Amino acid sequence: EIVMTQSPATLSVSPGKRATLSCRASQSVSSNLAWYQQKPGQAPRLLIYGASTRATGIPARFSGSGSGTEFTLTINSLQSEDFAVYYCQQYNNWPPWTFGQGTKVEIK
Amino acid sequence: QVQLQQWGAGLLKPSETLSLTCAVYGGSFSDYYWSWIRQPPGKGLEWIGEINHSGSINYNPSLKSRVTVSVDTSKNQFSLNLSSVTAADTAVYYCARREHCSTTTCYPFDSWGQGTLVTVSS
Numbered sequence: 073e074i075v076m077t078q079s080p081a082t083l084s085v086s087p088g089k090r091a092t093l094s095c096r097a098s099q100s101v102s103s104n105l106a107w108y109q110q111k112p113g114q115a116p117r118l119l120i121y122g123a124s125t126r127a128t129g130i131p132a133r134f135s136g137s138g139s140g141t142e143f144t145l146t147i148n149s150l151q152s153e154d155f156a157v158y159y160c161q162q163y164n165n166w167p168p169w170t171f172g173q174g175t176k177v178e179i180k
Numbered sequence: 181q182v183q184l185q186q187w188g189a190g191l192l193k194p195s196e197t198l199s200l201t202c203a204v205y206g207g208s209f210s211d212y213y214w215s216w217i218r219q220p221p222g223k224g225l226e227w228i229g230e231i232n233h234s235g236s237i238n239y240n241p242s243l244k245s246r247v248t249v250s251v252d253t254s255k256n257q258f259s260l261n262l263s264s265v266t267a268a269d270t271a272v273y274y275c276a277r278r279e280h281c282s283t284t285t286c287y288p289f290d291s292w293g294q295g296t297l298v299t300v301s302s
Contacts, residue, residue: 106288115274115292163286168240171225
C-alpha cells in the first residue's frame, strides 16, 4: 500500500496571500496524483488531477506540480472560500487507492 | 451532469451489518467504476471498495473480509454492505465514481455523493 503524507497538518494564511501544501508518496506514483478540497459538511471536490491539470470549473489560482513522490498544491491570492481541508490521493497503484491525511488551510 | 444520491441506515449496534445504496442520475453508468469511501469524524478519507457495471470488484485489503459491494444495472444503483460493525466503523460514508483506467493511466474520483453519517453505538 502506498502511504501518502501531507504537510503541514494546518496552514495559517492571510486572505490574499499564497498557500503552499505538500504531499509525499511512499513510492513513485508517477503523475497519478489528485488534490481535493473539502469544506465542513460537504463531500470532497476534485481540484487537480494528473498532478497539475485543473478539473472543470476550478479557478486558475489553484495549481499543482510535482511527479514521482513529491507534489505541491499552490493556492495564489487566497479567497475566503478557499479556507478548507485539502487532500491528496494517488491513483497509480491499487488496491487500495490511498489518500493523505489532509492539510487544513485556516485564516491567519 | 451526473448526480450521486445515497441512502441507508444511520444508526447501528455493534455486530450489525451496515447497508448503503447509491443511485446514479445522468451520465453513463457503464464507463465508470463506482466506489465507497469513508471518513471517520475529524479524520481523513479511506477507500473501501469499488464495482463496475459488469460486476468487476476491487476491495481495500484492510476491509475485504467484511465488505460486499454489489450493483443493480437496471436501476443504475450500487450498494455497500459492511458486516460485524464496531464503533471504529463510525464514519461518513461517501459513494463516488472514477473513470475506467486506460492503457496508460487511471483517473481520480470526479463525482461524489452527499455522504451518509453512520454511527455504531450500543
